[in-house]
Amino acid sequence: xxxxxxxxxxxxxxxxxxxxxxxxxxxxxxxxxxxxxxxxxxxxxxxxxxxxxxxxxxxxxxxxxxxxxxxxxxxxxxxxxxxxxxxxxxxxxxxxxxxxxxxxxxxxxxxxxxxxxxxxxxxxxxxxxxxxxxxxxxxxxxxxxxxxxxxxxxxxxxxxxxxxxxxxxxxxxxxxxxxxxxxxxxxxxxxxxxxxxxxxxxxxxxxxxxxxxxxxxxxxxxxxxxxxxxxxxxxxxxxxxxxxxxxxxxxxxxxxxxxxxxx
Numbered sequence: 247x248x249x250x251x252x253x254x255x256x257x258x259x260x261x262x263x264x265x266x267x268x269x270x271x272x273x274x275x276x277x278x279x280x281x282x283x284x285x286x287x288x289x290x291x292x293x294x295x296x297x298x299x300x301x302x303x304x305x306x307x308x309x310x311x312x313x314x315x316x317x318x319x320x321x322x323x324x325x326x327x328x329x330x331x332x333x334x335x336x337x338x339x340x341x342x343x344x345x346x347x348x349x350x351x352x353x354x355x356x357x358x359x360x361x362x363x364x365x366x367x368x369x370x371x372x373x374x375x376x377x378x379x380x381x382x383x384x385x386x387x388x389x390x391x392x393x394x395x396x397x398x399x400x401x402x403x404x405x406x407x408x409x410x411x412x413x414x415x416x417x418x419x420x421x422x423x424x425x426x427x428x429x430x431x432x433x434x435x436x437x438x439x440x441x442x443x444x445x446x447x448x449x450x451x452x453x454x455x456x457x458x459x460x461x462x463x464x465x466x467x468x469x470x471x472x473x474x475x476x477x478x479x480x481x482x483x484x485x486x487x488x489x490x491x492x493x494x495x496x497x498x499x500x501x502x503x504x505x506x507x508x509x
Contacts, residue, residue, distance in 0.1 A: 247286065247288060247299055247301070248299055248368070248407065248410045248411065249288045249289075249290045249297065249299045249410055249413070250290070250410075250413055250414050251288055251289075251290060252288070253286040253287060253288040253299075253301075254286065254287055254288060255284070255285070255286055256283075256284075256285040256286070256287065257282075257283055257284055258283070259275055259276065259277045259283060262275055262285050262287070262305075263275035265287060266287075266307065269287075269289055269296075269298055270298075270321075270323065270353065270369075270371065271309065271313070271317065271321060271353045272309075272313045272316075273307050273308065273309055273313070274307070274308040274309075274310060274313070275305060275306070275307050275308075276305070276306045276307075276308075277303070277304070277305060278304035278305060278306055278360070279303070279304040279363060281303050281304060281363050282303070283303055284303055285300065285301065285302050285303060285305070286300065286301045287299065287300045287301075290410070290413065291421075292409055292410070292413065292421050292424060292425050292428075293418075293421040293422035293423070293424060293425025293426065294375075294376065294422065294425050294426075295370050295371070295372075295376075295425045295428065295429075296370070296371040297368060297369070297370055297406075297410065298368070298369045298371075299366075299367075299368050299369075299410075300365075300366070300367055300368075300369070301365070301366050302330075302361045302363070302364075302365045302366075302367075303363050303364075304360075304361065304362055304363045305359075305360070305361040306358065306359070306360050306361075307358070307359040307360075307361070308356075308357075308358050309353060309355075309356050309357045309358075310356055311356050313356075314353070314354060314355055314356045315495065316509070317353065317354040317457075317460070319373070319374075319457060319461055320352075320354055320373065320374045320453075320454065320457040321353045321354065321371060321372070321373055322350055322351065322352055322353065322371075322372045322373075322377065323350070323351055323353060323369055323370065323371055323372070324348055324349075324350050324369065324370040324372060324432060325343065325348060325349055325350075325351070325359075325367055325368075325369050326347075326348040326367060326368045326369075326370075326394070326403065326406070327343040327344060327345055327346065327347050327348065327365070327366075327367050328345060328346075328366040328367055328368060329345050329364065329365065329366040330345070330361070330362050330363070330364045330365030330366055330367075331343065331344055331361075331362040331365065332359060332360065332361045332362070332365055332367060333359065333360045334349055334351055334357065334358075334359050334389055335357060335358045335359075335360075335389075336351050336352065336355060336356070336357035336358075336388065336389045337355060337388075337389070339388070339389035339390075340389070341389050341390060341391045342391070343391065346393065346394045346395060346403070347391050347392065347393055347394065348391075348392050348394065348399075349389055349390060349391055349392065350372075350387055350388055350389070350390070350392075350432075350436065351388055351389055352388055352453075354453075354457060368406070368410075370428075372429075374454065374457070376429055377429075377433070379433060380433050380436055380437070381451065381454060383436060383437055384436070385453075387436040392435050392436075397435075398431045398434040398435050398438075399431075399435050401431050402428060402431035402432060402435070405424065405427060405428055405431065406428055409421070409424045409428075452490075452491055452494065453494065455481075455491055456491045456492070456494055456495070458481075459477060459481065459488075459491065459492075459499075460502075462477070462480065462481075463477075463502070463503055463506060464506065467503075467506055467507055472503060473499070473500065473503065474488060474499050474500065477499060
């Protein structure tokens with residue numbers, strides 16, 4: 247393992263599911279194939295970045311519609327394949343990752359990941375605070391394969407692996423500087439996605455706006471005045487635009503608020 251702390255060992259799929267759900271977001275995990283179930287995982291903090299390292303037997307990891315609908319804040323994950331193969335499905339996109347390749351995906355939307363036996367990977371968690379400058383091209387970059395054999399990708403991989411190796415010797419200030427540099431390198435690769443359309447840009451902005459609305463609702467569920475008028479007033483949206491945002495979830499604002507209160 248690359249991370250310096252002692253890894254956790256999982257011979258039970260339920261225990262691994264609990265670990266992944268607590269580390270990332272709630273997930274459904276299923277063992278695949280006939281190989282004995284044996285997985286290792288470990289977390290560490292590198293500045294503002296949470297890094298998770300995993301060595302896996304064959305797995306299927308699902309972020310279902312029901313789980314994604316309960317998301318209150320935007321969280322994205324960068325998955326860097328060190329060995330073996332992983333396949334990520336999200337929103338009619340599919341990407342196959344081999345050693346040295348990485349992809350970005352969105353935990354606020356359903357996805358499925360199939361991990362082959364003998365897979366070794368690193369996962370970085372990114373919140374919206376990490377990626378404000380990426381929003382114009384974020385949608386085009388989701389579930390796309392990026393290489394680390396040259397250019398900014400190679401610099402990113404070398405810096406990440408080197409920082410994890412040297413983590414015990416890095417001060418908090420140094421670790422924070424490395425995390426910032428890594429984010430710039432990741433952003434540089436994302437920005438190289440070609441053919442970003444206005445429609446994709448608009449979808450990305452609206453998705454962020456919806457996440458902010460959902461977070462506000464979660465924080466104010468006990469307010470009896472919480473409703474369409476209050477949301478429009480606080481966010482300065484027209485009623486028509488507010489309904490358009492919640493249509494991304496196939497719900498009206500009132501239905502979404504009622505569902506959250508019932509839950």
